[in-house]
Amino acid sequence: RMETDCNPMELPNNTGFEEDSDYRDFEGTDVKDMRLEAEAVVNDVLFAVSNMFVSKTLPCAEDVAYINVETRERNRYCLELTEAGLRVVAYDFDQTDDRLQTPYHETVYSLLDSLSPAYREVFGNALLQRLEALKKDSQS
Numbered sequence: 675r676m677e678t679d680c681n682p683m684e685l686p687n688n689t690g691f692e693e694d695s696d697y698r699d700f701e702g703t704d705v706k707d708m709r710l711e712a713e714a715v716v717n718d719v720l721f722a723v724s725n726m727f728v729s730k731t732l733p734c735a736e737d738v739a740y741i742n743v744e745t746r747e748r749n750r751y752c753l754e755l756t757e758a759g760l761r762v763v764a765y766d767f768d769q770t771d772d773r774l775q776t777p778y779h780e781t782v783y784s785l786l787d788s789l790s791p792a793y794r795e796v797f798g799n800a801l802l803q804r805l806e807a808l809k810k811d812s813q814s
Contacts, residue, residue: 712739712755715782722796723786724748731768742767746792753785760785 712728720726729740729752740763741753752764759778762785763770779785786793 707736708739708755709734712741715755715760716741719782719786719793719797721800722746722793723790729768732770740768740770743786745786745790746796747790749789751789753782762789 709728712734716726716728723743724746725742725744727742728734729742732740732752734740737756739755741755741760742750743753744750744767750766751762752767752769753760754763754770756778759780760782761778762776763774765771779788783797786797
């Protein structure tokens with residue numbers, strides 16, 4: 675279990691978690707919380723990758739969950755999700771490699787943006803389509 679010395683009030687507000695108060699004290703939380711957060715991450719960006727799902731083999735705990743992702747370039751990664759953010763922990767599904775020292779990303783968007791040019795393109799196009807739709811709505 676990871677203990678932190680920092681005051682949650684000093685953390686930036688843009689951690690990517692919808693409800694910061696849920697993550698201030700892990701003592702009272704249900705084990706399903708990080709898994710639920712992982713499911714939300716998957717649902718958010720699934721349209722822009724080839725495959726993505728919460729690992730059923732690696733253990734989920736109250737403070738960690740693992741997500742498998744295959745980019746449109748067919749590269750496979752296992753991601754670790756903790757209160758620190760997301761990071762690559764292996765270059766295959768359902769694996770962790772302790773020797774891998776990859777940086778944490780605050781959001782799944784930033785992590786995938788760094789791994790997959792195809793993700794960036796698909797996500798950018800989806801954003802443009804939404805903006806166009808909003809523009810049409812505001813003009814009618």
